[in-house]
Amino acid sequence: MSQEDKAAGSKPRKKYAEEFKRSVVDHCQTSGKTIAQIAQEFGVNIWNLRDWKRQYGPTAKPVDGPMPTTPEELSRENQQLRRELARVTMQRDILKKTMGILSES
Numbered sequence: 001m002s003q004e005d006k007a008a009g010s011k012p013r014k015k016y017a018e019e020f021k022r023s024v025v026d027h028c029q030t031s032g033k034t035i036a037q038i039a040q041e042f043g044v045n046i047w048n049l050r051d052w053k054r055q056y057g058p059t060a061k062p063v064d065g066p067m068p069t070t071p072e073e074l075s076r077e078n079q080q081l082r083r084e085l086a087r088v089t090m091q092r093d094i095l096k097k098t099m100g101i102l103s104e105s
Helices: 004-010 018-031 035-042 046-055 071-104
Strands: none
Touching: 018 046, 018 071, 035 046, 046 071
């Protein structure tokens, strides 16, 4: 089977801009939705989104890791920490409400 035969039977690969990938990953981290929901919402493959999360998502840093040296690095880390704090706060609030509902039953 030649390359032309393969190409005729399959869909052409979609190319996504890096900015789009980063925005989808950011939405994934802040929305609290599942990967499947976000992939469907943006019309991308689940596997693409998982790869993008590994590539563009925040990496776990040790608590005693080196401090950022430049103002840009510090600003970027600050933004990342603010997003993570907002996400965790939202999760905590949801859990509080859920516990309140379950304790009433």
